[in-house]
Amino acid sequence: MLPDLDALLAAAHVVSLPMRVRFRSITTREAVVLQGPHGWGEFSPFVEYDDAEAARWLAAGVESAWSPPVSRVRDAVPVNATVPAVPAADVAAVLERFDGCRTAKVKVAEPGQSLADDVVRVGEVRRLLGPTGRVRVDANGAWSVDDALRAAQALAPYDLEYLEQPCATLDELGELRRALARSGVDVLVAADESIRKADDPLKVAAAGSADVVVVKVAPLGGVRAALEVAEACGLPVVVSSALDTSVGIAAGVALAAALPDLPYACGLGTVGLFERDVASTPLRPRAGELSAAAASAVHPDQLADVLAGPERQRWWRDRLARCHAVLSARS
Structure with missing residues (x-):
């Protein structure tokens, strides 16, 4: 299920993580982590991806946070x-x-x-x-x-x-x-x-x-x-x-x-x-x-140290809204 946009934005935390070494030509990794009823999901398409491609990343993040996990065959x-x-x-x-x-x-x-x-x-x-x-x-x-x-x-x-x-x-x-x-x-x-x-x-x-x-x-x-x-x-x-x-x-x-x-x-x-x-x-x-049993234990309070600045917050939330529109149109 795709939550409505307001619910998705309310669940979103935009973070900026410094890298130890340059990787894929970047030194800082930005991401949006989403808190849903089944845990946490991530939306972090690379900045050069268009909305059609990035929307698949949003679908993955929504699945992780809003759907129950799949069964596993190994520990x-x-x-x-x-x-x-x-x-x-x-x-x-x-x-x-x-x-x-x-x-x-x-x-x-x-x-x-x-x-x-x-x-x-x-x-x-x-x-x-x-x-x-x-x-x-x-x-x-x-x-x-x-x-x-x-x-x-x-x-x-x-x-x-x-x-x-x-x-x-x-x-x-x-x-x-x-x-x-x-x-x-x-x-x-x-x-x-x-x-x-x-x-x-x-x-x-x-x-x-x-x-x-x-x-x-x-x-x-x-x-x-x-x-x-x-x-x-x-x-x-x-x-x-x-x-x-x-x-x-x-x-x-x-x-x-x-x-x-x-x-x-x-x-x-x-x-x-x-x-x-x-x-x-x-x-x-x-x-x-x-x-396989490990979970990504995230508490919103601990995200304060890695939150992105206001300009990047706006950029990612605007992108999330556009990708939400893409997924809504597909469904």
Whole structure:
């Protein structure tokens, strides 16, 4: 059910969370957390997204706060560390924030950096995790097919688990998979943006463009919608966050705990990238896992220290109202 706009605005708290390191070209993460009858939800589409895309994020937040949770099949969810595009000398400090995580996702193809920078960073992650750790890289669609093939060849000595969204389009992902096979580079291709930003997220599987799908709750419109996409794709699933607060992470954990199969560690440990969080006990991994029973315990009084300023409050409330209108029209 979609609450009316006045109720939604009354339930909304606009927060601004400083980052420990630059991530996705931002140093402060803004979000709206919503208090509803079933707990808390999050509305935090990135600022460049239009209202049609952002409305799915509002649907996810409303589901979390106004609907009962889905049933789960596991009590704990394995989690990966996330390493931003930092210098190799800073990798150890980043990994220390992810207690017990034996899988790491490394950001690559950062604007202004080179493949050599990526190789050094990934090499340091592999050195610190040792031969039994798992390492995956995420290019956010920044490479051409030729660039992705060169990167895969350069990174092959570090035994990558998969390349996440190495190229932007489905055709390019499919072409890359064929090029990797011809070149004898044994690495999987995972689709992220091709799932969460697509008009039809099932095209990835139909086109044979990926070996793994990365599923995020907010961009797909909620836990139930994400479960439907995961089932219909018929490919192995990794649940990841969209740089969420603990409120959004709780929804990601709910999705991961409900999936019939979960062969990979999930990208749900990103709260450690924030200096502050909205929850009294932030949802951070312990011994490489997040408890499926963990809840994002938020009290409105504790939000005072992280509330956004008046101008950003107005901006987000106006955006929430526009996205509410989009959802109302769809329903």
